[in-house]
Amino acid sequence: MAVTEAPRIVTSRLGYEDSHTLERYLATGGYEGLRKALTMTPQQVAQEVDAVSLLGRGGAGFPAGRKWSMLRKAPTTYLVVNGDESEPATFKDHLLIERDPHQLVEGVLIAAYAIQANRAFIYVRGEFALGLERVQGALNDAYEHGAVGKDIFGSGFSIDVVVHPGAGAYICGEETALLESLEGKRGFPRIKPPYFPAAIGLYGEPTVVNNVETLSNLPWVMVNGSEAFTALGEGRSTGTRLFALAGHVRNPGVYEVEMVKTTFRDLVFAPVFGGGIPGDRELKAIIPGGVSAPWFGPEHLDLPLGQDEVGQAGSMLGSGSIVVMDDTTCVVRAAWRITRFFWRESCGQCTPCREGSGWLEKILRRIEDGDGREADVDLLMDVCDNLAPGVSWPPQQTTICVLGSSIPSSIASAIRMFRDDFLVHVKEGGCPHG
């Protein structure tokens, strides 16, 4: 097994009980990255980040440096932090927000300086009551410390940062929906084009939206340099990444691992990570990258945890979540629950998503309840085909945002990998797993 000795980039302080305090942060090199950034020009900072190939850690994996470079030139620009972590079984940003809020604030300031933002907003998922307290507390202390506000550390750079709470809507993790929400509206995703945030973002101004983990890497990058970062990982997948491991493992939790050098097998079975499946049961399937991702089977265990490696194998690292399902799992029930989630969270703007999610949920429910019909498996795939024509990966889109086209992933995976499970439900008139 490959458990590399890579440094902990974003979780280095989590061993400390008081990791969220300014005292601990300053005692462990806090705000040195910002100080260094402020001695460089904004362009130099942006170049440094572009050089490390920092793939966005929110889900889409778009390089942060490139995102910044696409910003339309205008007198007013905004930085918005996406802390609306809601992808099922993803709980890494939650950890960073609660346990190392200063690292996030410092990352925000470095990014704000690089893109010369006029103001930065940290959008924190509304349910994170403690997280909101911690980030606001850290920001208050950072103001006091001179790290944010007027003339930061005497550099001539000034900016205000505002912590903004969400109010419970998965779709607001989609960046244009998040901007709508930040403008006090329902979280309806915007049509792209033309509403790419870099061109027409918050209040119509060019806006960069970056994920919490992405920005939390920046202090380390500034202090240690781009070469130290790119020395970790391989290819485009540089540095480390947080993986939230959940489901049927002995030690569920968030683990920071070196990209590409670590495999799914390492993460699930190594004693320092997941520690294997309870009861030494067999692995049935893995959901990598959040519930929008196609599933993997035991044959994929030796796949490296790299963005392109997983992409080429037909799925995605997505939000950094990994759900393990053992051989006692009913995949019909699993697919139903995931579909029910999408149905509840569909914003309702687009017909295929709004209607399709509901129909899929109902059909899966009746199969699980023993009222399924033989034609239902084909019917499921037919509805999926209306949501994402061809039901291929990456999916074709029929809707404004990717929520709709994400719905077929779990259903198509479950049917392709375990068609017999569906047929047994129909034939026996119920769930064989009880």
Next chain:
Amino acid sequence: MTPAAGSGHLSEEIVTRARELVALYPHPRSALIPICHLAQEQDGWLRPEAIDEIAALVGLTPAEVLGTASFYEMLHTEPVGTYVISVCTNIACMLRGAYELLDHIEGTLGIRSGATTTDAMFTLEETECIADCGRAPCLAVNHRFVGDVTPESFDELVDGLRAGRLADEIPRHGTLVRVRRQGGLRVDDATISAEREAARSGSGGGT
């Protein structure tokens, strides 16, 4: 007609905090959701009178406020219990017995998911993933997270809440109850414009 802000339903303290929030944004409308949280801190839910006042505070109509508020899970347009118990049943928790736990919880509270106990103490809801999957099955009480929940630990939790023993750990409604920004904005637009212009022309922001 929209009543004036501060027309009486929302307390002076809430209105003051709401005005501070409005001042943080380029457009008052952005403060809508944060202020809804404040109103719920006072009432537990968004009363029609509160919606009228919020509308005035952010320069919208009550219908616009309700239009936004009704979209979000955390914003309640009907009364809820003192403690809203949100039980996650999404995939990670489901794999670790969340539905069996929910059955137990419904039995203990004597209500189905979506209902409120007759003494108005508890509202039970089945929620989507609350990002605490390392401690699945998990739940939240007024958005304070409780992990590794067992039937026994849930019953203890309910006893503690009923007896008032957990008042410090689990405060009342409103996700911003303990969130206080120290001071408003520190930088005026003119300063920002001058600095950004200087940086663009290459004369500032570096050595």
